[in-house]
Amino acid sequence: MDIKLKITDREGFIHEIDAPTDMNMNLMEVVRSYELAPEGTIGICGGMAMCASCQCYVKSNHKLPEKSDDEEAMLAEAFYVEDNSRLGCQIHMTEDLDGLEVELAPES
């Protein structure tokens, strides 16, 4: 099934999009598939939690999976980090994320 996401891009535009839950995709990949950020500025490491180019701020109250050690460590070295920062590549699309609202962090 598809879920609805509300994503604010780096220019401030809000996109309401459908994301599949059955294609093993994460949030970074969904953003890339809709080209909400220019290629080459997001998902640089491919989704290994090693570059923080997919950092986003979670705006809704969804319960997200706990951060892994890798994600914690990467966020500790990234810039523009806020309390609600997450790496998009570590958020897998599941049905309970329906209605998730996020904002992409600035490019750094």
Place this chain on the structure above:
Amino acid sequence: MITTDILIIGAGPTGLFAVFEAGLLQLKCHLIDALPQAGGQCSEIYPKKPIYDIPGFPEILAGDLVDNLMEQIKSFAPGFTLGERAQTIKKEDDGSFIVTTNKGTKHQAPIVAIAGGLGSFEPRKPLLDNLKKYEDNGIDYIIKDPEVYRDKKVLIAGGGDSALDWSIFLADVASEVILVHRRKEFRGALDSVEKVQSLKNQGKIRLITPAEVTALEGDEKLEAVTIRKKTTAVEDIRIAVDHFIPLFGLSPKLGPIADWGLEIEKNAIKVNTFDYQTNVPGIYAIGDVNTYPGKLKLILCGFHEATLMCQSAYQRIYPDKRYVMKYTTVGGVTGFDGSKKEAPKAVVKAID
């Protein structure tokens, strides 16, 4: 002036394999890379991560893949200009190109193959006011000569291997080493973490965590920094330092290549899918750095692109020569070092 047949910009897996395919055609290669070692992202970002889609390798660590490629191309004796970024390109009257690095090293070749991946890796810079003013004036992102820090007061920021390793190294060189990190936890090799712990216990490294540098000051050069401790009661500490070394990793930027007059789309170089040539004849782009309809950024696609690029390069260099591709199983591999690898001859013997 370094001269070669194919000048490859970027020593990642695609650039390295191009050396092999060129070698089979008796073409010599030289590689330029901004990083101090070959391997590109595979060595720099994820050497210990497994890759599962290299044909013939059910599983291989990225670092091992690079080691294997280096072994595979050894007999073709490629040259390397490492730790330098290709900066400018100039076309000569004879049709060849001269590529100059940021350090002034010049390379000349009739063919340039850009295998630059996502671009050259540049240090990630902290977001601080007046940062530019102190760059190379107290702030360094890369340690070139550790002696610069002899008997100086050095502050290192970061939580990865390079922050740990340089803190350990400079503990014996600098008069004082201060290590600042946003968290108490460090992401590095276990023995590095333990070494820093022991140097801290001996008073040789001053550790300030969880904290970060929030301001810089100094008239001509950097003289002091403000550090904000992120404990329950936020407190600011001012520390006089001679050097501040932020080590927050590297991020790739297309960089000067973007100004070479090549057609760029989506931060990548447009090529045709016949021979992966760009809009400038003689300049090719292979691997993650290029784009075309249906492009996939996969190492295995880079290998294919490198192979076709070499065939086209050969035709450009020797327009009058006829050539048919020969299988390595048939022709073997003859290195420029005189080595020869070939299939053992079958034994022909009658059975009575």
